[in-house]
Amino acid sequence: MLLIYNIGISLYFCAIYVASFFNKKAKLWLTGRNNVVYKKFEKSLWFHFASLGEFEQGRPLLEHARKNQPETKIVVTFFSPSGYEIRKNTPLADTVYYLPLDTASNAREFIEAINPEAAIFTKYEYWYHYFNELHKREIPLYVISGIFRPEQVFFKWYGGLHRKMLGFVTYFFVQDTTSKELLQTLGVSNVEVSGDTRFDRVWANAQHPTELPVINQFKNDHKLFIAGSTWPDDEALVATLVKDYADWKFIFAPHEIGEDKIEKLISLLPLNSVIRHSQIAVKAPPNPPQKGGLLITTDTKVSPTGGALERAYQTLIIDNIGMLSSLYQYADVAFIGGGFGVGIHNTLEAAAFGLPVIFGPNYDKFKEAKDLISIKGGYSINDEPELKATVAYITEDIQRYNETCREVKDYVMQNTGATKTIADHIHL
Structure with missing residues (x-):
């Protein structure tokens, strides 16, 4: 089995090498691992994250370690460029690397x-x-916020090598009882249900969000619908709401922000209704449309019009990474993307602000999505009619809406505490 694993790793590298000639992400993955000289430390604490989402998930424990052990060198590694390229200069680590193959x-x-x-x-x-x-080397290895499902390779007849890997882990901190019970069927007893550290992260963010004056100006006392981490299928659906809810404002924060992706999204909105924020900041165009779209870039300074131009538009598109978690503070309803692909993105960032969340059908791997559905704070939709019916249901009864918001927020608050449980156990 190990031979097959090693061959698989080699084939994966070859596939990345070929893809790097025409795929920017693959090229970053490859070049980021070339000719790296690793700093030598007498001792360190090593945090590994697959990508940006896992970094945000594990961040509370990383912050705890940085605060409580300031003399300890912290090394952070990422597998994916989407994590490394955005967090390679994080002050929470002494050095950040791509994980070598x-x-x-x-x-x-x-x-x-x-x-x-x-x-x-x-x-x-x-x-x-x-x-x-x-x-x-007898170095303790911990898996935090772990989640296990019966369909994973560990529980298949051919998963012997992966089951062996489980034996190398010093302790598992898992999200739910199901994960603990599944591990126990394999004879793994060094496991504790600690919960998910993402709750700590999103709750802390919701208590002290970064203020975004330009977003407040854009909203201008209207109801606001935010579509976060969206893909094209998500965007095509949400775009159908814009005309139906002419008195609402809309924000799209796409998962991919390449120029071609943004242009395709703009094409879903009314023609000749989009203007880039960089143009607004330099010179306000004459006769702005009364409704339409606004493309905001990483430059978020207020326009010379004092915000009047922002208020003239109905739809705003975010083309940068890092604002989404703070955007939700201004929203009334959130749509979370990814549910028409491999799986939904982070629903908890929005839920921490007490927002009802809507998402596509592929959410089975996400416990929090199922929990939100169970308290009627989360809604899965399959098509345009279901989306429109769901938005109507959420917004038509103000008393029910307010009760839902309270329940969603309470759900997030009640599930905090995983960071302390883990830190206490491993003496961070």
């Missing part, structure tokens, strides 16, 4: 360099050679 020599070289006292992996990503090397 999982080979025995890479694992040995990397671990020898950073010399971790402990390694903490968030949610998932199980790499045989790294786990094995940590185990051989």
Whole structure:
């Protein structure tokens, strides 16, 4: 099995190499791992995250470690460019790397360099050679906010190597009882139901969100519908609401912000109704339309018109990464993208502000989505009629809407505390 695993790793590298000639993300993945000289530490604490979402999920524990052990060097690694490129300069780490490809020599070289006292992996990503090397050196390895489902490879007849990896983990901190029980069927008893550290992260953010004056000006006392982390299928659906809710404002924050993606989204909105914020900030165009779309860039300073131009538009498109978690403070209803693809994105960022959340049908892997549905704070839709019926249901009864908002917010608050549980256990 190990031979097959090693061959698979080699084939994966070859696939990335070929893709790098025409795919920007693959090129970043490859070049970011070339000719890297790793800093040598006498000791460190190693946090690994698959991507940006896992970084935000594990961030509360990372912040706790930085605050309580300021003398300890912290090493952060990412597998994906979407995490590394955005958080490579985070002040929470002393150094940030792409995780080298999982080979025995890479694992040995990397671990020898950073010399971790402990390694903490968030949610998932199980790499045989790294786990094995940590185990051989008797370095504690923790998996936090873990989630396990019967369809995962660990529970298949061919999952022997992955079951072996579980044996290299010092302790599992899982999100729910189901995960603990599944691990126990494999004889894994070093596990605790601690909850999900994402609740701590989103709750803290909701208590002290970054103020965005230009968004407040754009909203201008209207109801606001935010579509966050959207993909084209999501955007095509939400765009149909714009004409039906002419007295509402709309914000789209796409998951991918390449120029072609933004232009395609703009094409779904009324013709000749889109203007870039960079143009507004330099020179206000004459005769702005009364309704339509506004494209806001990473430059979010207020326009020379004092906000009047922003207020003239109905739809705003965010083309930067990092604003979404603060945008939700201004919203009344949120749509979370990804549900028509491999799975929905972060519903908890919106729920922490007490927002009802709508998403597509692919949410089975997300416990929090099921929980929100159970308290009637989350709604899964399959098509345009269901979306419109759901929005109408959420907004037509103000008393029911307010009760829903309270229940959603309480749900998030009541599920905080995982960070403290984990930190106390591993003495961070």
